[in-house]
Amino acid sequence: MSNEQQVNHGDHDSESEIQPSYYASRAKAIEALLVQKGVMTTNEINSEVNAMDSKSPADGAKIVALAWLDDSFKTKLLANASEALEEIGYKLPDETPYLKVVENSEDIHHVVVCTLCSCYPRMLLGRPPDWYKSLAYRSRVVVSPREVMEEFGLRLSDDIEVRVLDSTADLRYMVIPRRPLGTDGFDQESLAALVTRDSMIGVSDPLSAHF
Amino acid sequence: MDRFNIGDSVAVRIDSPRGHYRTPIYIQGKTGIIESICGRFKNPERLAYGYDGYPLKTLYTVEFLQKDLWPDYKGNIADKLLIDIYEHWLNSINEG
Structure with missing residues (x-):
């Protein structure tokens, strides 16, 4: 859809800078309107962007590692994720969608998708990878x-x-992958290093202990 | 009161109302089981158009067998698809 906008039309653009893509221009225009109409300020938009950029799969990985180490934390996390996280001092932002954590085992394997758009547990994993938003993944994984x-x-x-x-809808899912073999005695930090973003979406296993 | 209990059989309504809705076409008309009751949430079909989202709608996670969704499904016959559907998109099997 946007490809046409990104094509460099030869001589026409030779003196100008690279044109922003269709979607970048559209986002800019919407942002300008929101500010102009007083819906939100530029500062509010920037702080939202910063808040989102401050989250990464490393946040989710720490929580998975703790769940592997602490059974009672894991039980609470599976039953009521936001309460369990608050107990360890991890406050999810207000207005955040409801977070549900599921666990992979030797019998059951979960994998997450949003077929309608790109719903993703951003509050724990940051922005979704591009493939997660692709039509190919969304249509094929179901x-x-x-x-x-x-x-x-x-x-x-x-x-x-x-x-x-x-x-x-209003739930966001994060997967606790299966703990890799050979990780007895690992502390939270060394376990977290094995937990990949993709393993918390469910499309792969965590790294193995001896990679 | 929630209309459905965990374990109830439900059929997803077949509909394509004008505007925004969160029930994908592939699941419409299929029969599944209420796996959990997620709570009551603002109605996205109202929120999308600047309304306040009230009255709240109960959201359910509904479980379907993959083999019931896709005629050529390959894999474990117990493989499942779980999807979150609002109450007004679900009909009790007994209600017809």
């Missing part, structure tokens, strides 16, 4: 989850039940 996960390098045995979670 129909052929095993095939898609295999393309990510994860081959699941037929005995394992696959559960695709389509977050269409």
